[in-house]
Amino acid sequence: MADRFGLGWRDDLAAGILSNLHRIDVLEVIADDYFHASAKKLRALRDLAAQHPVLLHAVSLGMASTIAVDEKRLAVMARLCDAVRPQAWSEHLAFVRAGGIEIGHMASPPRNAASIDATLANIHRAAHAVGAAPAMENVASLIDPPGSTIAEAAWLASIASHSPGGLLLDLHNVYSNAVNFGYDARSLLETIPLQHVRFIHLAGGKWIGNRILDDHLHDVPGPVYELLRFVAEHAPQPLTVILERDGAYPPIGALLAQLDRARLAVAEGRKAAYEHARV
Amino acid sequence: MSTPEFEAFLARLYTDEAARARFLRDRLGEARAAGLTEEQAASLAALDAGALQAAALSFARKRSHKQHHAKRRWFGFRLH
Numbered sequence: 001m002a003d004r005f006g007l008g009w010r011d012d013l014a015a016g017i018l019s020n021l022h023r024i025d026v027l028e029v030i031a032d033d034y035f036h037a038s039a040k041k042l043r044a045l046r047d048l049a050a051q052h053p054v055l056l057h058a059v060s061l062g063m064a065s066t067i068a069v070d071e072k073r074l075a076v077m078a079r080l081c082d083a084v085r086p087q088a089w090s091e092h093l094a095f096v097r098a099g100g101i102e103i104g105h106m107a108s109p110p111r112n113a114a115s116i117d118a119t120l121a122n123i124h125r126a127a128h129a130v131g132a133a134p135a136m137e138n139v140a141s142l143i144d145p146p147g148s149t150i151a152e153a154a155w156l157a158s159i160a161s162h163s164p165g166g167l168l169l170d171l172h173n174v175y176s177n178a179v180n181f182g183y184d185a186r187s188l189l190e191t192i193p194l195q196h197v198r199f200i201h202l203a204g205g206k207w208i209g210n211r212i213l214d215d216h217l218h219d220v221p222g223p224v225y226e227l228l229r230f231v232a233e234h235a236p237q238p239l240t241v242i243l244e245r246d247g248a249y250p251p252i253g254a255l256l257a258q259l260d261r262a263r264l265a266v267a268e269g270r271k272a273a274y275e276h277a278r279v
Numbered sequence: 280m281s282t283p284e285f286e287a288f289l290a291r292l293y294t295d296e297a298a299r300a301r302f303l304r305d306r307l308g309e310a311r312a313a314g315l316t317e318e319q320a321a322s323l324a325a326l327d328a329g330a331l332q333a334a335a336l337s338f339a340r341k342r343s344h345k346q347h348h349a350k351r352r353w354f355g356f357r358l359h
Contacts, residue, residue, distance in 0.1 A: 141334070
């Protein structure tokens with residue numbers, strides 16, 4: 001299989017995506033948008049998945065938690081996967097609720113031995129319920145999670161090494177956290193086992209003071225393409241690279257140009273790996 | 280160090296402005312009152328207040344955005 005480059009499906013981008021499918025290898029659809037969808041909407045997604053590679057991306061299961069992932073939510077995810085037959089599905093290394101409180105977004109979990117064990121247990125629960133293990137995505141954070149005794153890189157490495165569905169590596173999240181917490185993004189990539197990366201997310205954010213907010217409302221910044229090149233150089237397996245955009249949508253041509261730039265970064269990384277191997 | 284109680288305490292800090300204000304006035308006291316361990320309380324005492332406020336604001340905006348879109352979808356469903 002070759003490297004693939006795709007876009008996150010958003011209803012606002014539908015016309016632009018559908019008229020440019022020949023330039024988009026794969027589509028990533030937010031699973032939660034279809035958890036309670038009408039039969040008509042579900043049929044449309046199933047038809048799309050029958051014609052073009054589709055991945056499902058869940059955002060609200062809360063897998064990185066000492067609380068067992070809710071079996072009813074997993075059952076809904078399983079039904080959706082049965083109906084749509086995606087090529088793969090993914091979730092985040094985040095907790096989203098606790099003690100009856102919905103945080104409303106993905107919170108970075110305390111990074112410690114207990115959260116590694118609990119997260120892996122949830123991943124196995126999800127794999128059993130859905131029939132396929134999710135690829136797990138690293139999340140961005142504005143706050144260094146309290147209760148952490150393990151560095152982010154080592155925590156991610158432990159999860160990646162033992163997670164049957166592999167890693168969805170969000171490079172803007174890596175970049176944002178490196179800026180927000182003062183470490184070198186490349187050193188994180190050198191620590192995690194890149195051979196377990198199956199998917200990559202690209203996105204953009206904005207500066208708020210001396211921190212980066214991963215808001216998916218801006219273009220992919222230059223340093224993220226450099227990280228992509230690095231991963232392509234050091235991860236020999238085929239990669240699926242997805243560009244995420246959640247609003248402030250530019251013309252579809254601008255998103256496709258970012259995909260082309262991602263293709264170039266991966267090609268450069270692959271070329272560098274080839275030249276290293278020849279020496 | 281991670282427990283469901285600790286995660287619940289974090290979830291409250293991230294979403295409840297009054298609880299956050301009480302915590303920032305007396306970090307150890309609030310953590311102990313919630314039944315957290317001394318180790319958990321110590322980790323919370325070292326929390327960056329500015330980062331906590333920024334994260335809470337970001338979460339609040341996400342919740343508001345989701346409510347807005349849920350309303351839009353619901354009205355769309357009703358009208359079509």
